[in-house]
Amino acid sequence: MPIITLTTDFGTKDHFVGAVKGSIYSELKEVRIVDISHEITPFSVTETAYILKNAYKNFPPGTIHIVGVDSEISVENRPIAIEMDEQFFICGDNGILSMITNEINPDKIVEITIQEPEDDKLTILGMFIKVACHIARGGTLEVIGKRIETIKKIYEIQPQVNTEKNQLVGSIIYIDNFGNAISNISKAAFHNIGKGRSFEIIARNYKFVKIYDKYNDIVDFDIPLEKRQDDGKKLAIFNCANYLEISIYRSNLKTVGGASNLLGLDYRDNITIRFI
Known part of the structure; x- marks a missing residue:
């Protein structure tokens, strides 16, 4: 059974975390969802990088990590999916993965090009959910995006x-x-x-x-x-x-x-x- 993790700055007071999980189960009933953290300081890319780096390595190969921190699409923050260290990461291209990529080279990076569902109420995470479920079914990254060679880094981590x-x-x-x-x-x-x-x-x-x-x-x-x-x-x-x-x-x-x-x-x- 595939594992999908969630790391967000949503907190637990509002409905967002439950809505994300419901959307995942609606797409893919046979899946395990693990919460890494929903208490990230809002929009803190550096904090997310630290938490994600120290959590992901404890998961088995094939685990899919959805990261919903500073993930709104813009010309400076494209949606990306990465295969790295036998796991998959779906997030905004905002430097969140810097602490991992500084030590481990990604095997494959794609800029996600599939369209966000028009009726989706979860903003960018609707797209991330579609991609995560596609990967969980055995789909390849090339189907959901175009290959790119580099991603953004945040240098304050070093x-x-x-x-x-x-x-x-x-x-x-x-x-x-x-x-x-x-x-x-x-x-x-x-x-x-x-x-x-x-x-x-x-x-x-x-x-x-x-x-x-x-x-x-x-x-x-x-x-x-x-x-x-x-x-x-x-x-x-x-x-x-x-x-x-x-x-x-x-x-x-x-x-x-x-x-x-x-x-x-x-x-x-x-x-x-x-x-x-």
Whole structure:
């Protein structure tokens, strides 16, 4: 049974997600629909890129991913379908796939040329649904579009190297549910550029000289539990996606707070690593 995933900025209050799923089932009854996220910050291509990159690789070959973020058709945002890493992606050509295509070359890219149904009430996603169901039935990309060679990239996803100052300058690309501030600096980039040197990480007015392997590495377990005061401590860590993250230990945005509000870190804020 084919799998179709949905990643949107629709939220769950309105009818849109349910309507999309209903349209898919009307086209193709034998299908499994998986929600990756519907809580993307509206129109945030960078946030979508991070979430999609870290979710898709857990799905089996042949999975079809519909991405409904900043997907309205315009002369600057054409609808595309891509076959890549044994999976399919249907989205607007707005850079959403940059984090994947920076590491993996697409096998096939097409600009979707089929017409959007005139009576469709789901705007651009009506076209995406038609394409996804076509692929799920075993159809080829050439039938629904014309081959193209390149797609747009968003360059803010890549950190910048300043060799004169021995710096790696990145930025925050995502704030997660715990308030953790996740940067675009990968573990691989850190090691390739740092080459084992000492370092300091600067995030606004805060400095970090150590990157932890696990969140609870900040805890001294030799101290009796009733005397520990670790909750609320700030730390730097490479998260499960291997990106540098500024965190608050046991953060909770409703109680203790998270790095985003306690440290004043927000989307696009700079994270600088100085190598010594």
